[in-house]
Amino acid sequence: MTTSRAERPAALYDIAVLGGGPAGLSAAVAAAAQGSRTVLIDAGPRPGGQYWRHRDGDDGALHHGWSQFRRLRQELAAHPLLDHRAGHSIWHVERTDEGFTTHTTHTGHTSRDGIPRALRSRTVIVATGAYDRQLPFPGWTIPGVFTAGAVQALLKGQGVLAGKRIAVAGTGPFLLPVAAGLVGAGATVVGVFEAGLPTAFGRHPVAALRNLPKLAEGAGYLRTLLKHRVPYRTRTAVIAAHGTDTVTGVTVARLDDQWRIVAGGTREIDCDTVAVGYGFTPQTEIPLQLGCEMMLDADGSLIARVDSRQRSTVDGVYVAGEACGVGGAQLSLIEGELAGLHAAYASNGPSVDRGRLARLVRQRAAQRAFAAAMHQAYPVPDGWQTWLEKDTTVCRCEEVSAGAIREAVDDLGATDPRAVKLYARPGMGLCQGRVCGYATTCLVARANHRQPTADDLRGMAARPVAQPVTLGALAAGADDNGS
Amino acid sequence: MTTPPPGFTFTFDGEPVPARSGQSVAAALIASGRRSWRHTRTEGRPRGVFCGIGVCFDCLVTVNGRPNHRACLVEARPGDTVSTQEGAGHDDLAC
Numbered sequence: 371m372t373t374s375r376a377e378r379p380a381a382l383y384d385i386a387v388l389g390g391g392p393a394g395l396s397a398a399v400a401a402a403a404q405g406s407r408t409v410l411i412d413a414g415p416r417p418g419g420q421y422w423r424h425r426d427g428d429d430g431a432l433h434h435g436w437s438q439f440r441r442l443r444q445e446l447a448a449h450p451l452l453d454h455r456a457g458h459s460i461w462h463v464e465r466t467d468e469g470f471t472t473h474t475t476h477t478g479h480t481s482r483d484g485i486p487r488a489l490r491s492r493t494v495i496v497a498t499g500a501y502d503r504q505l506p507f508p509g510w511t512i513p514g515v516f517t518a519g520a521v522q523a524l525l526k527g528q529g530v531l532a533g534k535r536i537a538v539a540g541t542g543p544f545l546l547p548v549a550a551g552l553v554g555a556g557a558t559v560v561g562v563f564e565a566g567l568p569t570a571f572g573r574h575p576v577a578a579l580r581n582l583p584k585l586a587e588g589a590g591y592l593r594t595l596l597k598h599r600v601p602y603r604t605r606t607a608v609i610a611a612h613g614t615d616t617v618t619g620v621t622v623a624r625l626d627d628q629w630r631i632v633a634g635g636t637r638e639i640d641c642d643t644v645a646v647g648y649g650f651t652p653q654t655e656i657p658l659q660l661g662c663e664m665m666l667d668a669d670g671s672l673i674a675r676v677d678s679r680q681r682s683t684v685d686g687v688y689v690a691g692e693a694c695g696v697g698g699a700q701l702s703l704i705e706g707e708l709a710g711l712h713a714a715y716a717s718n719g720p721s722v723d724r725g726r727l728a729r730l731v732r733q734r735a736a737q738r739a740f741a742a743a744m745h746q747a748y749p750v751p752d753g754w755q756t757w758l759e760k761d762t763t764v765c766r767c768e769e770v771s772a773g774a775i776r777e778a779v780d781d782l783g784a785t786d787p788r789a790v791k792l793y794a795r796p797g798m799g800l801c802q803g804r805v806c807g808y809a810t811t812c813l814v815a816r817a818n819h820r821q822p823t824a825d826d827l828r829g830m831a832a833r834p835v836a837q838p839v840t841l842g843a844l845a846a847g848a849d850d851n852g853s
Numbered sequence: 854m855t856t857p858p859p860g861f862t863f864t865f866d867g868e869p870v871p872a873r874s875g876q877s878v879a880a881a882l883i884a885s886g887r888r889s890w891r892h893t894r895t896e897g898r899p900r901g902v903f904c905g906i907g908v909c910f911d912c913l914v915t916v917n918g919r920p921n922h923r924a925c926l927v928e929a930r931p932g933d934t935v936s937t938q939e940g941a942g943h944d945d946l947a948c
Contacts, residue, residue, distance in 0.1 A: 426874075517909075520902055520905025523906050769893060800913075801908060804909065805904070
């Protein structure tokens with residue numbers, strides 16, 4: 371297979387940045403500006419990640435921080451030391467004598483099947499972001515039930531409304547921009563059903579005051595919803611979706627503080643679409659592949675442990691953004707810049723800008739305090755497990771039911787998700803447990819009368835091959851650096 | 854490969870579907886009112902987009918005879934033949 375391989379000479383980059391969202395862009399631009407030869411590797415056709423997902427010619431009207439993005443995109447395109455590899459899905463990162471080799475398949479105009487590429491670097495910065503965290507419920511596999519992120523991506527990235535009458539459900543501040551975006555684009559939002567009661571936030575006045583812009587942003591979305599008469603209900607959830615080939619309605623229920631259904635508090639609502647998300651799950655397969663120490667974050671997510679310089683516990687591996695703790699785009703930008711600077715200092719030894727570091731460290735502390743307060747304000751108690759029927763699908767890929775998972779515990783004696791995965795196959799399909807990993811972990815832990823641990827989550831999150839790769843691509847082998 | 858014209862069509866199960874340059878197969882199908890283009894391997898249930906960003910593999914579809922493309926990621930091109938995917942997309946192999 372011939373490809374346009376002549377584009378680059380043999381190269382060993384100082385730094386490979388994995389992921390082109392806020393953290394990765396910020397890291398790559400900071401590192402290149404310090405004189406490090408840097409490559410930004412990203413699966414998307416355009417930079418920006420999920421947060422700044424956009425179309426060609428997009429004016430940024432639907433985006434926050436668009437001017438920040440434009441500045442970063444300009445640097446990415448113009449800096450002579452910075453290469454951008456778009457359309458590169460990373461399936462494995464390998465440690466080598468010289469540093470790391472990042473294995474990708476490249477999808478673009480020349481091929482839809484993925485051409486193998488390998489990129490070499492002394493250091494890697496993992497900035498792989500996160501995706502919507504899901505809880506299963508009866509009917510969640512019916513076409514028309516989307517993740518909140520999918521509905522947002524269709525709108526921002528494709529200019530397409532996912533439906534006409536939409537229920538927005540789940541927990542966390544992300545539900546607000548999704549709902550506001552939908553009504554702004556002309557959809558009817560039948561309600562925003564927030565399972566939590568986000569008043570706990572009031573207990574963190576300092577964290578809140580230091581992040582007034584974010585609070586103002588949330589208030590702006592609420593005003594939009596109010597103007598369009600969209601009901602915003604707390605302690606309320608979509609506990610079932612109805613329909614056969616497509617969604618025709620949902621059951622909405624009042625919840626208690628443990629998210630158990632309050633008797634007499636359920637009703638049916640007609641709608642054709644559900645947008646649902648219960649927070650975010652960081653993409654951690656690369657730190658896991660590389661043997662980085664992981665930990666359980668306050669929101670129940672598995673994250674990579676980092677030090678004050680964004681270094682993981684493995685030499686030469688830095689982590690920035692959601693992969694070391696979900697905290698939003700502003701925190702990701704700060705962590706990315708810090709990771710880029712420190713990785714550059716370590717590889718090239720330019721003189722350290724103490725003032726800049728001190729400012730970034732202060733900003734990071736404020737943003738992390740805000741993130742911690744958010745996690746406390748939007749917990750996910752395990753009462754959602756009572757919404758499930760025995761035949762409710764938990765693993766969408768392998769079509770494994772909640773009943774089958776409980777049987778693996780009760781009848782076969784499984785005490786952790788890894789054993790359940792072996793006995794009942796949740797997490798064994800193409801998504802490799804990305805969608806059902808959190809829920810399966812919670813179900814198994816509770817069935818064993820204990821709390822989920824980092825080890826439980828690791829058992830559902832370890833993916834030696836992070837993306838499907840064809841045997842043909844493997845056999846062909848390739849080195850993007852031409853050596 | 855030249856850039857597709859701003860507006861074009863591809864076919865889905867034989868019917869024409871309008872699309873715009875840069876649009877994903879999934880976005881074009883949803884914009885045309887379609888919700889599902891795959892039946893699951895075990896229970897034969899209909900599936901379409903769920904995560905929309907390439908994570909969940911629910912939206913698998915057959916494009917130009919090749920199964921298992923993620924419709925949310927693969928960009929539509931003029932003249933593409935897109936079809937509903939049954940199971941793993943290899944039923945013709947009878948194995």
